[in-house]
Amino acid sequence: MDKVYKFYTEDLAVRASFVNSTAICQEVVRRQGTDPLATIAMGRLLTGTILMASQLWENQSLSVRLEGDGPLGHLYAECSFEGNTRCYVSNPQIAAGSLPPEKLNLKSAIGEGILVVSRNLPFQKQPQSGIVPIVSGEISQDLAFYLQQSHQIPSVVSLTVTLDERGQIKLAGGVLLELIPGAPDSIINILEERARETIPLSRQLLEEASPETIVQGYVHQSRLKSVEHSHPIKFTCRCNQERVEKTLSLMGKATLSEMILKGEEVKAKCEFCGQHYSVGVERLREILHLKED
Numbered sequence: 064m065d066k067v068y069k070f071y072t073e074d075l076a077v078r079a080s081f082v083n084s085t086a087i088c089q090e091v092v093r094r095q096g097t098d099p100l101a102t103i104a105m106g107r108l109l110t111g112t113i114l115m116a117s118q119l120w121e122n123q124s125l126s127v128r129l130e131g132d133g134p135l136g137h138l139y140a141e142c143s144f145e146g147n148t149r150c151y152v153s154n155p156q157i158a159a160g161s162l163p164p165e166k167l168n169l170k171s172a173i174g175e176g177i178l179v180v181s182r183n184l185p186f187q188k189q190p191q192s193g194i195v196p197i198v199s200g201e202i203s204q205d206l207a208f209y210l211q212q213s214h215q216i217p218s219v220v221s222l223t224v225t226l227d228e229r230g231q232i233k234l235a236g237g238v239l240l241e242l243i244p245g246a247p248d249s250i251i252n253i254l255e256e257r258a259r260e261t262i263p264l265s266r267q268l269l270e271e272a273s274p275e276t277i278v279q280g281y282v283h284q285s286r287l288k289s290v291e292h293s294h295p296i297k298f299t300c301r302c303n304q305e306r307v308e309k310t311l312s313l314m315g316k317a318t319l320s321e322m323i324l325k326g327e328e329v330k331a332k333c334e335f336c337g338q339h340y341s342v343g344v345e346r347l348r349e350i351l352h353l354k355e356d
């Protein structure tokens with residue numbers, strides 16, 4: 064199973080995370096049934112979210128939502144510090160003709176809009192949210208922009224998703240570098256330069272370079288120290304029959320009555336994991352009665 068490797072530089076200037084997210088990305092896009100552009104978007108967003116979540120504390124989680132006006136619709140990914148993750152895209156297949164051939168790229172598929180990051184912290188009812196405009200649509204720069212704008216953390220985010228000739232994920236991974244508060248600001252320029260000059264991440268993944276070798280290529284001349292982080296990344300969905308019924312119970316009485324009058328069971332599909340649920344007419348009656356009490 065995939066896991067995040069965490070490091071910091073010996074001079075306490077930079078903290079870094081690396082993940083080879085191939086397996087988890089392959090699993091989520093299979094569940095979502097994405098076409099190649101949606102696959103790349105989903106893979107990058109999920110990888111970036113996993114890396115950001117690895118820098119939280121225990122029992123914390125975060126979600127990243129890309130709300131663009133492009134044909135992919137909204138993209139959402141969440142991950143906990145412990146590596147439980149799930150994600151979805153509202154339109155896994157871009158409708159034919161919705162983009163002219165010269166605009167069949169990630170930026171146009173996502174479109175213009177906002178990026179919303181929410182952090183769930185234990186003992187806090189409301190998540191802490193930060194919103195920034197989508198600045199590039201390439202996702203890596205958008206996440207770096209968010210970290211800078213919302214948390215004043217100068218950072219470098221490098222994400223890669225490589226497809227095979229059938230449009231399936233061959234390799235996926237990412238590196239996140241963040242300046243530790245108090246580190247000289249000038250180091251970010253060195254990190255950005257190193258990110259441009261280091262061996263491309265896709266090639267390093269293909270050559271199975273070690274996490275330490277990969278991250279060392281991104282940082283300035285300071286030795287890396289590794290941080291223990293032994294949480295495997297796993298797809299975890301929280302859907303169940305009870306939640307589906309809870310959602311139904313939040314609907315208006317008129318809507319529920321209409322469903323009962325139709326005399327058919329209500330079918331629902333989880334947008335994260337694809338699990339199918341159904342609620343029979345008898346149960347709908349019970350839900351309606353409970354509302355009336």
Ligand SMILES: [Zn+2]
Nearest residue numbers: 300302333336
């Ligand atoms: Zn589910």
